[in-house]
Amino acid sequence: MSALNLELSNELQAPALAATYKLAGRIHIPGVLTDQSAKDLFDAIADFKEWILHLNQGDKLFDVFPEQRKAMTDQQLHDIRMAAYAGAQKGFQYIYDNYPIYDAYHAGECAKPFNKLFEFINSKPFIEFVRTVTGHADITFADAQLTKFSPGDFLTIHDDNVYGKDRRAAFVLNMTPEWQPDWGGILQFFDKKKHVEGGFTPSFNALNIFSIPKPHAVSQVSTFSRRARYSITGWLRTGTDPKA
Numbered sequence: 001m002s003a004l005n006l007e008l009s010n011e012l013q014a015p016a017l018a019a020t021y022k023l024a025g026r027i028h029i030p031g032v033l034t035d036q037s038a039k040d041l042f043d044a045i046a047d048f049k050e051w052i053l054h055l056n057q058g059d060k061l062f063d064v065f066p067e068q069r070k071a072m073t074d075q076q077l078h079d080i081r082m083a084a085y086a087g088a089q090k091g092f093q094y095i096y097d098n099y100p101i102y103d104a105y106h107a108g109e110c111a112k113p114f115n116k117l118f119e120f121i122n123s124k125p126f127i128e129f130v131r132t133v134t135g136h137a138d139i140t141f142a143d144a145q146l147t148k149f150s151p152g153d154f155l156t157i158h159d160d161n162v163y164g165k166d167r168r169a170a171f172v173l174n175m176t177p178e179w180q181p182d183w184g185g186i187l188q189f190f191d192k193k194k195h196v197e198g199g200f201t202p203s204f205n206a207l208n209i210f211s212i213p214k215p216h217a218v219s220q221v222s223t224f225s226r227r228a229r230y231s232i233t234g235w236l237r238t239g240t241d242p243k244a
């Protein structure tokens with residue numbers, strides 16, 4: 001695959017988007033990349049094979065790297081999944097595949113096509129666009145991971161607020177072509193009484209941005225979903241990138 005050359009659509013109306021964001025604290029921006037960029041990015045993601053199975057066990061992170069995963073039996077993988085389901089009955093839980101673009105980039109080992117993706121989300125046009133939309137003129141960099149939610153995967157309610165990370169807003173760029181709301185994987189937002197106050201269906205080439213802290217979740221992808229839910233997710237941060 002040739003190098004990814006990503007560009008923002010030139011039809012984006014940043015000031016109007018900023019007005020919506022100011023009112024709601026969140027926004028769904030369809031058609032954020034040019035059609036060619038979105039297609040090339042999707043092709044790179046669909047080709048990618050080095051997914052890490054990413055879940056928590058209580059407060060601890062639990063990653064299953066590709067080599068370990070290949071060596072596991074179906075029963076072992078099933079048991080891990082059942083442990084995640086049991087965890088979700090008690091508290092905060094997630095299980096999905098990821099690839100830590102930000103960490104890999106700074107370690108000098110980012111999988112080839114995604115170097116360019118990381119550079120794009122930290123490029124002047126992208127940072128200026130998200131500064132305008134969010135009203136946070138002090139955003140200086142973005143971190144990112146690639147995520148893949150397969151049938152059964154989910155991320156329960158949380159608010160993204162981590163002390164010391166200086167996150168100004170969260171972003172999710174959805175990259176699965178065609179998605180039915182019945183397939184789950186909805187980014188849901190909750191009010192103080194835990195009612196669903198709104199949600200974004202993952203639509204292809206749409207960028208969701210939301211303020212922090214804001215309780216949200218990714219609903220479980222249905223067992224009958226015909227696709228996996230692919231996204232690039234991360235945080236728009238201020239200050240000096242500690243890994244740069």
Ligand SMILES: O=C(O)CCC(=O)C(=O)O
Pocket residue numbers: 147155160172187216217218231233
């Ligand atoms: O994938 C999404 O829509 C949101 C992901 C998320 O909330 C997170 O990674 O903290």
Ligand SMILES: [Fe+2]
Pocket residue numbers: 158159160170216
């Ligand atoms: Fe989140």
